[in-house]
Amino acid sequence: MKTRIPAACAALAAALLLAVGAQAQIKKDAVKIGVLADMSSLYADLGGPGSVVAANMAVKDFGGKVNGKKIEVVSADHQNKPDVGASIARQWFDRDGVDMITDLTTSSVALAVQEVAREKNKVLMITGAASSDLTGKNCAPTSIHYAYDTTALANGTGAAVVKAGGKTWFFITADYAFGHALQKDTAAVVTANGGKVLGSVNVPLNTADFSSYLLQAQASKAQIIGLANAGGDTINSIKQAAEFGIVKGGQKLAGLLLFVTDVHSLGLKTAQGLNLTESFYWDQDAKTRAWSKRFFAIAKKEPTMTQAGVYSAVMHYLQAVKATNSVNGPKVVAYLRGRPINDFMIRHGHLQADGSLVHDMYLYEVKKPSESKDPWDLYNLVATIPGAQAFKRPRGNECPLVKG
């Protein structure tokens, strides 16, 4: 009898394995990709409808089918509300048969959707949200943080500014998961490089008037005012800082997350000289220009790193689905983890066990109006930051998936 129990267990395990194997075949009519984004509010320009354009471009370039199955793109507006985002994701996974969700701008929404994906073992390829907690203490086995994160932003802009002499900092921080993560990561880099944080103020998301916060920053006498916010909030802070003579008074602004659409919207007169970190700029080289030209033809604006990230993520996802002949989350992610990721957008990419895609980041400086040849000619490259340096967490990683 005693020998039979292990044998039975083995048989059962084998049967289960077979069942998993059988499940792994694409048994449905179509492979579905969901673009879940801010379609209408302050982050709509950096992801939003442009991300849908990018996802559709990728599907078209892939040929519209994977292993004989049609590829469909669906999209929805999460309105920057975590509950709305999570319930759309749940409905997509449970009822509509969505296999992968991308974009996911707004960290609070991405964190909520990540819990749903964890429960359902579905793939997320996050190109919009920034919080490093997505691959830190909240990391999930089937979630990939694709385009950039707050660690990379801190190691890029934060480190560059401290090394250029900006030793004392005051933060104006968006009061939710993203802003807090960006402030925390940047403060760690600032202190590690010998700088000091003098204070901070938490500002509600989507604020129109920053003058009160700018005055507090001015009164702190910090050399650097770190803007730990994004999109419309960053645009308004920078614009109003000019009005209050902050830069003329000797203090400097550090836009910790700036997208090409933000700089375009501000205009070079206001934005010139700002340092910023991105994983993609349309005018970087022949490859980025070629892709961006196609994007521009449809979207009528240059792509952001979030939008280029959506294209790249969808492409690599479809390649993994094709190679594994499966839409099973863990299987697809395991495939992606096993090989380098390289294309026009991601350079020297390598997917880590915590879900972060480590790749080269770039430090740019916004051009002077006299240097710019057309309305989207906005950046000068200052430095390429190798992935290992850009994504190195100053205080180690709390992600339970990575031991030690």
Added chain:
Amino acid sequence: MLAHLPAMPPAPLFFAQLLVGLINGAFYAMLSLGLAVIFGLLNIINFTHGAQYMLGAFCAWFLLTRFGIGYWPALVIAPIAVGIVGVAIERLFLRRIARLDHLYGLLLTFGLALAIEGIFRQEYGSSGLPYSIPPELEGATNLGFMFLPIYRAWVIAISALVCGATWFVIERTRLGATLRAATENPALVRAFGIDVPRLVTLTYGAGAGLAAFAGVLAAPIYQVSPLMGSGIITVVFAVVVIGGMGSILGAIISGFALGLIEGLTKVFYPEASNTVIFVIMVIVLLIKPAGLFGRAS
């Protein structure tokens, strides 16, 4: 979170914050003024007001980028243009539901606002478009306790003037008296040979024009963005409710006062700065449902 509470800020910073609050109050006052005029005289809860404010800013941007017409002419042209749009809205839509319950007007104007904003967002995106401060008002003066941008000082001055003028016209002139009478008893006013429907149309147009005027003033401070109206309109409605629906003076005073209170919240507990006005609204509604300056009906 309470650990974030800063101590009493130094006096200079405190005064600076009061002044900044006053500037925001100026916008609240001007926008709630238009709403109060439209509600007080026409009984329409005009949710399109935020969209009209946004249209004013866009109009200034169009004038500058398409026709090279600068800020000063835009201050006159944009309110007139948006006022004409307002007249069209009143003639085409609002007139048809004038006899129905307030709620229908609210829903109609709300729908219109969503449609207008949606079209602009589709066309111009969410980041907004840059609009510079006119050269005459560029720069700042050092007040000792703060660096006051000249443009912001201009905003306070001009909005105080516009608010005062509007109050005077409605409360102290013959035209204002006629308007108020037309609201109380349209049939009787008509009997005096006054064209009440035209009066109503023009009043709505003037209210829309006021919103557009505020929009032009706002353009150099905020980005000219399709979203700028929806952001401010909820706050402005709270201001009107606090001041008393339809009370001109209430709208002006509570606009400035709430700007100040919001400014102080930004110093003492910044996280609550976008909720404080609504908390006050709830308290006022509980204690004085008609608003601070409203007459209970």
